[in-house]
Amino acid sequence: MVKIMDAHQKKRKKVFVFTTYRLILMSIGIIFITWNITLYWTNITVSQKPLSKTYVKHGGSKDFITTGYLYRRNPIRIKNTSSGKEHHGMPTKDVASSKLQRHTSFKGNPKQWDPGFNSEDAVSENDLMKELEKILQKQDIFRKNQEKAQVKSDSYKPEIERNDVSSRAGRSVIQIEKSSRKYFLIGDKFQLTVYMKDKFGKNVTQGGDFVRIWLKETSINSHVNGVVTDNGDGTYSGEVLLPWAGHPTVRVALSHTKEDVNTVTKAINKYGLLNKMYARFINKDKSVSENVPCGPLPVFSLDQEEMCNLTKLNYGYSWYSAKPSSAKLSCDDWVYIRGTNNLTVPDLVADRIRYTQHRQIGEDITITVIGKPANVIKTKPTLCSKRPREMSWREPSPSGFNYRGNWIITSCHSNLTQTVRNYHKCLMGRHVLILGDSNTRSFVQFLVYMLEMSYRTKPMPMSSWHDFTYAENQYNNSLSWYPHGSPFFANFFIPKYKLQPISKHLDEIGSANNSVVIIHMWGHFMRIPYKVFRLHVRKIRASVENLLRRSPDVDIIIKGPHAMTYFDWITPVDAIWRKHKQIWFEEFQGLHNRVLFLNFWDITVGVENVDIHPESKVVWSQIHMLMQLLCLNAYR
Numbered sequence: 001m002v003k004i005m006d007a008h009q010k011k012r013k014k015v016f017v018f019t020t021y022r023l024i025l026m027s028i029g030i031i032f033i034t035w036n037i038t039l040y041w042t043n044i045t046v047s048q049k050p051l052s053k054t055y056v057k058h059g060g061s062k063d064f065i066t067t068g069y070l071y072r073r074n075p076i077r078i079k080n081t082s083s084g085k086e087h088h089g090m091p092t093k094d095v096a097s098s099k100l101q102r103h104t105s106f107k108g109n110p111k112q113w114d115p116g117f118n119s120e121d122a123v124s125e126n127d128l129m130k131e132l133e134k135i136l137q138k139q140d141i142f143r144k145n146q147e148k149a150q151v152k153s154d155s156y157k158p159e160i161e162r163n164d165v166s167s168r169a170g171r172s173v174i175q176i177e178k179s180s181r182k183y184f185l186i187g188d189k190f191q192l193t194v195y196m197k198d199k200f201g202k203n204v205t206q207g208g209d210f211v212r213i214w215l216k217e218t219s220i221n222s223h224v225n226g227v228v229t230d231n232g233d234g235t236y237s238g239e240v241l242l243p244w245a246g247h248p249t250v251r252v253a254l255s256h257t258k259e260d261v262n263t264v265t266k267a268i269n270k271y272g273l274l275n276k277m278y279a280r281f282i283n284k285d286k287s288v289s290e291n292v293p294c295g296p297l298p299v300f301s302l303d304q305e306e307m308c309n310l311t312k313l314n315y316g317y318s319w320y321s322a323k324p325s326s327a328k329l330s331c332d333d334w335v336y337i338r339g340t341n342n343l344t345v346p347d348l349v350a351d352r353i354r355y356t357q358h359r360q361i362g363e364d365i366t367i368t369v370i371g372k373p374a375n376v377i378k379t380k381p382t383l384c385s386k387r388p389r390e391m392s393w394r395e396p397s398p399s400g401f402n403y404r405g406n407w408i409i410t411s412c413h414s415n416l417t418q419t420v421r422n423y424h425k426c427l428m429g430r431h432v433l434i435l436g437d438s439n440t441r442s443f444v445q446f447l448v449y450m451l452e453m454s455y456r457t458k459p460m461p462m463s464s465w466h467d468f469t470y471a472e473n474q475y476n477n478s479l480s481w482y483p484h485g486s487p488f489f490a491n492f493f494i495p496k497y498k499l500q501p502i503s504k505h506l507d508e509i510g511s512a513n514n515s516v517v518i519i520h521m522w523g524h525f526m527r528i529p530y531k532v533f534r535l536h537v538r539k540i541r542a543s544v545e546n547l548l549r550r551s552p553d554v555d556i557i558i559k560g561p562h563a564m565t566y567f568d569w570i571t572p573v574d575a576i577w578r579k580h581k582q583i584w585f586e587e588f589q590g591l592h593n594r595v596l597f598l599n600f601w602d603i604t605v606g607v608e609n610v611d612i613h614p615e616s617k618v619v620w621s622q623i624h625m626l627m628q629l630l631c632l633n634a635y636r
Helices: 002-011 020-047 093-103 125-155 157-163 258-271 347-354 420-426 438-450 502-507 530-550 573-587 601-606 616-630
Strands: 052-059 062-069 173-176 183-185 189-195 210-217 222-225 227-230 235-241 249-256 275-282 289-295 307-309 320-322 334-343 368-370 400-403 406-409 431-436 469-472 478-483 516-519 555-559 595-598
Touching (some): 210 227, 210 235, 210 573, 258 347, 400 601, 406 616, 420 438, 420 616, 431 502, 438 469, 438 555, 502 530, 530 573
Parallel strands (some): 183 368, 431 478, 431 516, 516 555, 555 595
Antiparallel strands (some): 052 062, 173 189, 189 235, 210 249, 222 400, 227 235, 275 289, 289 320, 307 320, 469 478
């Protein structure tokens, strides 16, 4: 009987029993593995781009701090005045520790399997080995990812090294002119000098950076843009007008370094676009379709036979694409077009730009301006609607200032109030034709509301925002909107016939017309080469000249660019708007006295506009500024 039991015990499955000795060895192993994973995750956290950041946003009457994921709204990064350190967007300690705790939890810990675990319980050795194998595999994956990241980093090393000597907002300093002066008067100008320094604290000896200066008093909803002069030696002279009495704050920011501007400009000129675009080809029986890259420059192939010249199909504006690979598709089968968020700039370089643009230099400077409450600087007596239109092309900055929520033009005078009656009377019997992008779509929505219009097409908020829109009211006011032609970076395919150039719409306006025509090209055109933008402006100029010849009563308004600080956009807007304004100015020579140019840059810098689409209060200011320049003071 004993022999039978011994034989039976030999056949029993061997089990792994936890003894004191084995528990000690197992604890040592867990500590060793956890420590290694900690090292790997700490290294990866530093080498990869940060997953969360801390912003400091100034808005309304108080400041607040928000923690969230990247690539959302990003105002100018303001220094923490209590610590004197900038918020650089790197992961906080809590975020890093929680991520570390989440990824280093050991799945093989017996207490995690069963809260009532007993060390005398039996556990299969194979299960334990499988858990250890999983952890080792994860460790190997972390190592490989780290090696890949290092290889990618090395491939862009020249860009990073070259940027080491570029200007750093956190290192740069401000010197206030006439620092002994404590009080100012309304109409004075506050002056300062910015000394740019690199990441090592050394003086930058060359100019080329783009710097902003502005004045604001949040408590009374007032702001004004300033003027910055590049001295060419790494210093910048800032000057800001003091239009009202109170205790305003002066702010200075580094918008873009010259290195970042050159990086983005080179990518745009090389690829024809900052964001990639695609053309969809569909044959006549709709049995075959294909998407291929496209853009305004022929950069897709050195072999002309492998490229489609779509210029004729794009209403005479240069456009090219890669040739579809299918033999059933020809270049004439182009039907749709779309934009994307994919950049032609490497991700590492784009991330570097995001973390160096629109950063505040120094701390806020609060000053005292003496004067009676509600007193502001006097404006010119000329009625704004009677002011020569040529002045809109040449007026210096600031063209005006915002006081208690109202935009005041400094070079002229207007008492026009923002009422339905005044707007109706001003536009009585006139059609408003708006040509542009989503930033003119907002004009449509506000004017339809203000003029009490009814949509005859699908309402603007409900319809596809690239579709034609028409509205009218009982007071003989009407309005229509068209999108401009390619490039149009909608993140979905649009039928190309819906994207017709502005010059074509102008050529279709008949004679003896008295329409108000608003033209805007900014958000989509800042991502293409300057020479392509100039071609569009030149053709618009020719169409405007012909239109004014056959319809002298037409009012032509060019809606200028606006400022923004959106984190995801790496386009150097401060550099591009200056070049675009120069192109508009040069191409419209000879028509400055017939065409009105709206400078919306000053409005949006002072209000610290973040998004590509300004807030509603900014849009209202833009529309009322337009109406002041078109309309009389008041209507009976």
